[in-house]
Amino acid sequence: MMRQAQAPRSEGSGRPALLQAMIDAMRIPDLRYRILFTLGVLVLFRFIAHVPVPGVDRAALDAAFEANPFLGILDLFSGGALRNLSIAALGVYPYITASIILQILTPIIPSLKAISQEGEAGRKTINRYTHYMTVPLALLQGYGQINLFAGSFGDGAITGIGFGSDNILNTVSILAAMTAGTMLLVWLGELVTEKGIGNGISLIIFAGIVSTLPQVVGQIWLLRDQEFQVGMLLAMGLIIVYLIVYFNEAQRRVPVQYGRSVFRGGRMYRQSGASHLPLRVNAAGMIPLIFAFSLITLPTVLTSFFLDPRSDGFLALTAQWFNNNLGVTSTPYWIAIFIMVVGFTFFYTLVTHSQQNLAENLQKNGGFIPGIRPGQPTRDYLMRVVLRITWGGAIFLGFIAIMPWIAGLITNLDAATSIVQSTSLLIMVGVALDTMRQLEAQLLMRNYEGFIR
Numbered sequence: 001m002m003r004q005a006q007a008p009r010s011e012g013s014g015r016p017a018l019l020q021a022m023i024d025a026m027r028i029p030d031l032r033y034r035i036l037f038t039l040g041v042l043v044l045f046r047f048i049a050h051v052p053v054p055g056v057d058r059a060a061l062d063a064a065f066e067a068n069p070f071l072g073i074l075d076l077f078s079g080g081a082l083r084n085l086s087i088a089a090l091g092v093y094p095y096i097t098a099s100i101i102l103q104i105l106t107p108i109i110p111s112l113k114a115i116s117q118e119g120e121a122g123r124k125t126i127n128r129y130t131h132y133m134t135v136p137l138a139l140l141q142g143y144g145q146i147n148l149f150a151g152s153f154g155d156g157a158i159t160g161i162g163f164g165s166d167n168i169l170n171t172v173s174i175l176a177a178m179t180a181g182t183m184l185l186v187w188l189g190e191l192v193t194e195k196g197i198g199n200g201i202s203l204i205i206f207a208g209i210v211s212t213l214p215q216v217v218g219q220i221w222l223l224r225d226q227e228f229q230v231g232m233l234l235a236m237g238l239i240i241v242y243l244i245v246y247f248n249e250a251q252r253r254v255p256v257q258y259g260r261s262v263f264r265g266g267r268m269y270r271q272s273g274a275s276h277l278p279l280r281v282n283a284a285g286m287i288p289l290i291f292a293f294s295l296i297t298l299p300t301v302l303t304s305f306f307l308d309p310r311s312d313g314f315l316a317l318t319a320q321w322f323n324n325n326l327g328v329t330s331t332p333y334w335i336a337i338f339i340m341v342v343g344f345t346f347f348y349t350l351v352t353h354s355q356q357n358l359a360e361n362l363q364k365n366g367g368f369i370p371g372i373r374p375g376q377p378t379r380d381y382l383m384r385v386v387l388r389i390t391w392g393g394a395i396f397l398g399f400i401a402i403m404p405w406i407a408g409l410i411t412n413l414d415a416a417t418s419i420v421q422s423t424s425l426l427i428m429v430g431v432a433l434d435t436m437r438q439l440e441a442q443l444l445m446r447n448y449e450g451f452i453r
Helices: 017-027 029-048 058-067 069-077 093-105 110-116 120-150 168-195 200-211 213-222 227-249 287-306 314-325 331-356 358-364 376-411 422-445
Strands: 251-264 267-280
Touching: 017 029, 017 422, 029 168, 029 200, 029 422, 093 120, 093 168, 093 287, 093 331, 110 120, 120 168, 168 200, 200 213, 200 422, 213 227, 227 376, 227 422, 251 376, 267 376, 287 331, 287 376, 287 422, 331 358, 331 376, 358 376, 376 422
Parallel strands: none
Antiparallel strands: 251 267
16 A cells, blocks of 8 residues: 655665664654653663662772672663662662563452453553552662672672661661652653653663663773684674564464455445464563573572571571572573573463453454364464464573573683673663664654664
């Protein structure tokens, strides 16, 4: 179908399609406002990420990050703010955790399931519950985080923590600042979703990851004498990006027929149309990675909070075993990560698939899969298809999760784990593709050609 009133383009200018599309976007006042608003919020986030909480020892904080690669994983989900122990150190992670919890509980709790089926009003109610749950989660995570940095695990990067008479005011003020920082980022993210381009929460994480790229470039520059190993790291990075794009776009198209009755000339005619139902190979996104890294690091974090590794007791020995065998540099850690990512991918995909009620929606809209009876047979068929294609997505995510370990084994570089952050690449590429799709849709609505050909 031809576009009408398409804006003229300079065919002889020789500009790349991406650059020309950006120029077209900036020519449209409301779209230009959306782009500039999004960029302004991301710049504001980077300023907030550099406002530290009271009582931070910068030298001890830098030493803690150098000594513990685990802190770099936590820093990923804070959008880079944890490295500064700022008021935004929790990032939007408590909100993401609350969203995941409610997504899992919705099909289990009848009242939540009924609310979710109320359309836009139900979505707003679930979103309000998510905000309510974010506050206590932020307080709990904030207290655990400051205990982490106050103990030996964080080299005493923060002092004056506790609920004694001397420290309670300082502790409460830090927790209040960190919780307020999280809610501020959530509010800014929702503003971007409403008035800007792309998903605001994802873009905040994206901006934090992008801000760490100069540090990664610096690490690569320090390894410039080892040209072969660095070349292998860069090649692996390109392969990872290609695989992420490939699997994020991969889908199984299930053919669907729609039949409807129309009145014409006093008679009823039966019309039919063909379409397809797209089932994504990687429907879970980055959620299984968040689940896996959170759970596998939980024992280490808890033992770091409450136990003294210098003692000889059973609990102290247990804590030492966790730190030695489930550390970022240990092989069991990465094997467990792979297994957990694969398992969580199936779990999360099946939960979200059951919430979508595809078979019921097809039947309500007069659609059916050729050769499959409507109702329960359609539901069983779609479940079999989802299970088969999820194997590809699950193994892909597991491979992405352990890619830093594989890179270290291949190149024999200690810094490979911190340089090849495949989880960061997964988030960056996924957010970039989603933002490009939304900008593409905005351009096509205004009869401009976009990024995607």
